[in-house]
Amino acid sequence: MTGENLFIVHLALGGCLKAPPVRFGATADTGGHIAYVLDAAFAQARLSSVAKISIVTRLFDDKQLGAEHALPSEPAGPKITIDRVPTARRAYLEKEALAADLPAFTEAFCSHLARLPRLPDIIHAHFADAAAIALAARARFDIPVVFTPHSLGIDKRVQHSVCSVLEERIGGERHAIAMADAIIVSTRDEADHQIHAYGIADAASRIHCLPPGVPHRERPRSSSLLIARLAECLHDPHKPIVLAIARPVAKKNLAALVRAFTATPGLAETANLVILAGQRGGSRSSTEEREVLLELDCLCTDWGLYGRVALPPRHESGDVVALYQRAAQGGVFVNPALHEPFGLTLIEAAAAGVPVVATRNGGPGEIVETIGHGILVDPLDDAAIGSACLRIVSDASLHDRLSRAALRNIGAYDWSNYARRSVSLYAMLGRAYRAAAA
Numbered sequence: 001m002t003g004e005n006l007f008i009v010h011l012a013l014g015g016c017l018k019a020p021p022v023r024f025g026a027t028a029d030t031g032g033h034i035a036y037v038l039d040a041a042f043a044q045a046r047l048s049s050v051a052k053i054s055i056v057t058r059l060f061d062d063k064q065l066g067a068e069h070a071l072p073s074e075p076a077g078p079k080i081t082i083d084r085v086p087t088a089r090r091a092y093l094e095k096e097a098l099a100a101d102l103p104a105f106t107e108a109f110c111s112h113l114a115r116l117p118r119l120p121d122i123i124h125a126h127f128a129d130a131a132a133i134a135l136a137a138r139a140r141f142d143i144p145v146v147f148t149p150h151s152l153g154i155d156k157r158v159q160h161s162v163c164s165v166l167e168e169r170i171g172g173e174r175h176a177i178a179m180a181d182a183i184i185v186s187t188r189d190e191a192d193h194q195i196h197a198y199g200i201a202d203a204a205s206r207i208h209c210l211p212p213g214v215p216h217r218e219r220p221r222s223s224s225l226l227i228a229r230l231a232e233c234l235h236d237p238h239k240p241i242v243l244a245i246a247r248p249v250a251k252k253n254l255a256a257l258v259r260a261f262t263a264t265p266g267l268a269e270t271a272n273l274v275i276l277a278g279q280r281g282g283s284r285s286s287t288e289e290r291e292v293l294l295e296l297d298c299l300c301t302d303w304g305l306y307g308r309v310a311l312p313p314r315h316e317s318g319d320v321v322a323l324y325q326r327a328a329q330g331g332v333f334v335n336p337a338l339h340e341p342f343g344l345t346l347i348e349a350a351a352a353g354v355p356v357v358a359t360r361n362g363g364p365g366e367i368v369e370t371i372g373h374g375i376l377v378d379p380l381d382d383a384a385i386g387s388a389c390l391r392i393v394s395d396a397s398l399h400d401r402l403s404r405a406a407l408r409n410i411g412a413y414d415w416s417n418y419a420r421r422s423v424s425l426y427a428m429l430g431r432a433y434r435a436a437a438a
């Protein structure tokens, strides 16, 4: 690979994409794909064959979400910049509202590329909206396009009634799958089942299954304030914790965990429940987020759970590290999502030696099979969620066995492997384009 001197563009429109530390959960779209894009870029930048990485996103002006989102360019690390492309719309847009801005963003992105001293060798698009823009740029500049879907709509048909927004989303994904030069997915489930369901005859030959690595987190500067606050609000803070970390959106199914916690005999006596679900208090939260948080609050109030359950209203990156460390001490991490495309939290938990209880729908089945650190459950079965948690927190030898497996096998999820394989794919596509042009 030495001598390739690659210039990579990652393109991702949604959420609050900024140089670390990121405020995960600041909006409904500030979650896993942002961790993925940043960690992928940092690992790729460490390769000598990579000259420069530009992470391109929307410029927006919203002081509450952070002044950096209005900066045209922000250095993010060695060889990496975050470059923000403006359109006439300067407000933050939820992913559902991005579609209306796509024609303007496509024009602005192509003008941005045309102004660069050198065109990129590859555009890696995250989500189908970014892929549509990248494909328009490919038509103008002959730059190969790689597509990573992150969360495909097709399996959501089983969770939601069929509606025009979902069908439009699936249509956009079908176009991206049909047209991209290569598709990078995280799991075999996406490769063999989900993408297959889009019915694109030659898609299989362009799919590359590259599992991501463990998200990088800043360590707490000193002791975590959130852990100190938990000690004040929980009646018996020394009990192990049942921990969940997820954006407060309905598909993450966090209410089922609260119901399971209270309905499983012995669980609330053995452990405390801690749910980290986004950052509260900003006017940017969506109706869905407000409804999910209200439901969690109501469940805790109605069942008198405060003192045994904590729903911290906000957190910093270091608090997440501290919570996983706390959960490693006899506790368990739970992801009860109705469907989880991959599930970065399950590998974060493994890296900290925390056993997991996870939805059997989507990527978690493959992660738990690879690492061997937990129990899979039907997310619609509250009793199964509760009894799996109870088994782990009440059986020290099971906990120890799962925790050891987590630490032994987490190496299967490694950003340097991802970087090597993705960059050699980019280089191969570049060579094919050059050969076709010669």
Ligand SMILES: O=c1ccn([C@@H]2O[C@H](COP(=O)(O)OP(=O)(O)O[C@H]3O[C@H](CO)[C@@H](O)[C@H](O)[C@H]3O)[C@@H](O)[C@H]2O)c(=O)[nH]1
Pocket (backbone or CB within 6 Å): 024, 025, 030, 031, 032, 033, 035, 036, 150, 151, 186, 215, 245, 246, 247, 276, 277, 278, 279, 320, 340, 341, 342, 343, 344, 345, 348
């Ligand atoms: O309040 C919160 C909520 C989330 N997180 C973090 O944000 C990330 C969330 O990632 P993930 O659990 O994977 O979920 P999504 O945000 O839903 O991410 C999408 O994109 C990911 C990367 O492709 C996939 O793993 C997911 O399945 C897909 O739904 C993790 O690092 C969490 O620790 C926080 O720090 N605080």
Ligand SMILES: O=P(O)(O)OC[C@H]1O[C@](O)(CO)[C@@H](O)[C@@H]1O
Pocket (backbone or CB within 6 Å): 014, 015, 028, 029, 030, 031, 032, 033, 034, 095, 150, 151, 152, 249
């Ligand atoms: O909730 P959905 O529609 O599955 O989409 C996945 C979500 O996860 C994220 O990737 C989190 O980063 C969002 O950008 C996106 O909104």
